[in-house]
Amino acid sequence: MVVANKKVKCPTCGTMNDKDNTVKISGRYYCIECGEERNKEKSRNTDGWDNLYSYMKELYGQVDGKMISLVAKYRKEPYNYTNEGMRLTLYYYHILLDNSTNTEATGLIPYYYQKAKLEYIDNIEVREFNSQCQPTQKINRIKVCPIKNKNKYSIGIDLSHLGGTEDEQ
16 A cells, blocks of 8 residues: 655645655745745844844843844845844944944834945955055154254344333443
């Protein structure tokens, strides 16, 4: 007696697949292509989460539900921000721009994300350029010491000929 493989439906695309030709993720069976996409999405949402969470806790003292929901919102369409990108944006906003940490600023991430990204890209390009450049000439340094006068305010001008009263002459 031959046992037929059970068919399962992919929750993403809806295709029916043999159970042997699927990927099981969190108790659900995905087709190979959708399973790979789902794994990428899951890893994208968890990569850097610990760093972001600990940095928000360091900045604000505590992380509340509002902050977590905003971060989750920014990971999805239309933003598609990464956890590391949001952490660097908070660093850019608070440390580089020297803004106060008295109030939480996770709501400002969409306004500063691209600016922070451009800042970091510029810094990377400058570092790469500097690492490739080697000084070709030897730099000669010349030490200049000023001449010290004991009495720098006396010029030595004779003022007697300027005239005065006849009594003084």
